[in-house]
Amino acid sequence: MNDSLTPMSGGEIPLEQPLSILCVDDEDNILKALNRLFRREPFRVLTANSGEEGLEILRSTNNIGLILSDQRMPGMNGTTFLQSATALAPDTPRLILTGYADVHAAIEAINQGRACRFLTKPWDDDEVRQAVRDELRRYLMVQENSRLNALVARQNEELAEINSRLEEKVRRQTTEIRRQYDETLTLNRRLKNNYDAIILSFSDLMELRHHQIRSHSRSVSACAGLIARLAGADEELCEQIRVAALLHDIGKIGISDRLLAMAPSDMAPGELREYQLHSVRGQTAIDSIEELREVGLLVRHHHEAYDGGGYPDALAGERIPLGSRVIALANHIANAVSRFRGEDALDLAIRETSGRMGTLLDPRLAGWVERSTRETFATVPRGVGFTQAELAPQDLTPGMILSRDLLSGSRVLLLQEGTRLGESELTALQRTAKNDPFHSGVGVLIPQGTPKETNFTFH
Numbered sequence: 001m002n003d004s005l006t007p008m009s010g011g012e013i014p015l016e017q018p019l020s021i022l023c024v025d026d027e028d029n030i031l032k033a034l035n036r037l038f039r040r041e042p043f044r045v046l047t048a049n050s051g052e053e054g055l056e057i058l059r060s061t062n063n064i065g066l067i068l069s070d071q072r073m074p075g076m077n078g079t080t081f082l083q084s085a086t087a088l089a090p091d092t093p094r095l096i097l098t099g100y101a102d103v104h105a106a107i108e109a110i111n112q113g114r115a116c117r118f119l120t121k122p123w124d125d126d127e128v129r130q131a132v133r134d135e136l137r138r139y140l141m142v143q144e145n146s147r148l149n150a151l152v153a154r155q156n157e158e159l160a161e162i163n164s165r166l167e168e169k170v171r172r173q174t175t176e177i178r179r180q181y182d183e184t185l186t187l188n189r190r191l192k193n194n195y196d197a198i199i200l201s202f203s204d205l206m207e208l209r210h211h212q213i214r215s216h217s218r219s220v221s222a223c224a225g226l227i228a229r230l231a232g233a234d235e236e237l238c239e240q241i242r243v244a245a246l247l248h249d250i251g252k253i254g255i256s257d258r259l260l261a262m263a264p265s266d267m268a269p270g271e272l273r274e275y276q277l278h279s280v281r282g283q284t285a286i287d288s289i290e291e292l293r294e295v296g297l298l299v300r301h302h303h304e305a306y307d308g309g310g311y312p313d314a315l316a317g318e319r320i321p322l323g324s325r326v327i328a329l330a331n332h333i334a335n336a337v338s339r340f341r342g343e344d345a346l347d348l349a350i351r352e353t354s355g356r357m358g359t360l361l362d363p364r365l366a367g368w369v370e371r372s373t374r375e376t377f378a379t380v381p382r383g384v385g386f387t388q389a390e391l392a393p394q395d396l397t398p399g400m401i402l403s404r405d406l407l408s409g410s411r412v413l414l415l416q417e418g419t420r421l422g423e424s425e426l427t428a429l430q431r432t433a434k435n436d437p438f439h440s441g442v443g444v445l446i447p448q449g450t451p452k453e454t455n456f457t458f459h
């Protein structure tokens, strides 16, 4: 049996004030006997000679852990006293002392005075001490329970407050992260715009030199981008390859018209050396722009052959950058497509390209030749044979198709690529050419059978 005043769960309960019990009896000798009985107990004994005095002590004293009251008292009896005590100390257990035969009074005290137990007079000391200890322990447990409930409620409030502060902090941080992300996006967009502007300037530069360099480069760029994507290159490498393919012949800007119009097989050794420098010159032209340095490397090696027989560095196999191998393939396809005429032109171009795998071209890219050729060049008119040419405005005739956008001398767009020239377009175009002379000839596709042709080719 646990005789000390600790809760069942163990551990002393911290009390703000010393624990007391209140004994009420009209007989002094009973009160003295109770005082003696509890002399060694760890609580204070307060005594009152009447119910009224007992209520007064309850009003003025905190932490009374138990009330022990006689039933038979003059004036206010025990039941009435306990009823009034309930309002002042609702949690405090109440014990009633009655005579042996007074069962009726005991029942009344329990029912109306809410006494939790009754003890008989004369009492057994041990029984009374034990009863008081048990009830005090229960009282302390109720107190501890209330204290813990209050503590949990307070901690819940603190937790709610912390959560609310945390949510606010997370919200502020999220806003800040979003702001920084937006700033980065804007910065990236600005950088990308600058980058695009540089590419466009180079492309325009090529257009000024010779429009067919640019239209060839556009086809190679589209074709190389598609091959790179099909080969599983990531988006960054695909973009690098598209840009390098667009600029791969930029080194031809410094080559004379005469050399540009010749096939390499027809060139004298000195001419060939001069011509072959275009890949190195292309790299040099863009190398000073940091963002284009990798692109420049791809440009340098676009004429390397897979078997090591290319230029400028005679690299072989995988020592040639993958992007350059992809551009070499796209370049070859574009040249092959431009050489063949008729309905089966694409089939012939595909067959011719496939025959160069392992020697000129990377054989591991062979699987994508057919699809990239058909998708990139499907729109080139092939039902009738066409010849590309660049003509002076006065040499144009009805039925010719513009192979590129037509710009006036002051670079105003007059007619779009793909326009079939009729009499009215020719009249307007020739009149404009007189007032605002064009920088170069007009690029056209001439239906087969028309006498004017060009021998301009790409290599």
Ligand SMILES: [Fe+2]
Pocket (backbone or CB within 6 Å): 248, 249, 278, 302, 303, 459
């Ligand atoms: Fe080239």
